[in-house]
Amino acid sequence: MPHFGLIDESLDPEEYALQRARFHIRGGKRRLRQGKISVGLITLYDAVVSALEWYIASPERRSGLQIAEGDNLKDDKSVFEILKRSGVIDRSFDYDLLNTLVEKSLEQEMPDYDYRDILEYVESLMTCLGVMPFDENELPPEDPYTF
Numbered sequence: 001m002p003h004f005g006l007i008d009e010s011l012d013p014e015e016y017a018l019q020r021a022r023f024h025i026r027g028g029k030r031r032l033r034q035g036k037i038s039v040g041l042i043t044l045y046d047a048v049v050s051a052l053e054w055y056i057a058s059p060e061r062r063s064g065l066q067i068a069e070g071d072n073l074k075d076d077k078s079v080f081e082i083l084k085r086s087g088v089i090d091r092s093f094d095y096d097l098l099n100t101l102v103e104k105s106l107e108q109e110m111p112d113y114d115y116r117d118i119l120e121y122v123e124s125l126m127t128c129l130g131v132m133p134f135d136e137n138e139l140p141p142e143d144p145y146t147f
Contacts, residue, residue, distance in 0.1 A: 017054035038105035045102040052079045089128045
């Protein structure tokens with residue numbers, strides 16, 4: 001993964017999740033540009049999951065959410081639905097679409113897949129969550145030879 005050896009292990013869980021999300025955004029986009037479509041999409045999905053973890057890790061942000069009894073805060077789809085219900089992210093976002101695409105990516109390489117729309121979707125989601133924008137130059141340099 002694009003963060004191996006780069007994330008400061010002394011970070012608290014909230015900051016760790018944010019840095020991991022940002023590393024995976026950067027790494028996922030690089031992989032897409034390199035034509036490694038399936039692994040790029042999987043990396044972006046990891047960025048989304050890390051961003052969701054980051055968002056709910058903050059007691060301040062979590063206090064503004066409409067969390068119902070029985071909601072599983074350890075399940076990314078459940079957290080996604082909580083964020084939609086709470087108005088943090090737009091109701092038009094379709095997590096199932098992203099999840100289905102990632103499942104397909106796990107089964108096969110998709111060299112001809114036009115990833116521009118899903119990348120725009122992920123970037124928009126990251127902006128709603130407050131993970132983006134960020135200055136990629138503030139992250140430690142990535143080893144471009146990581147898968």
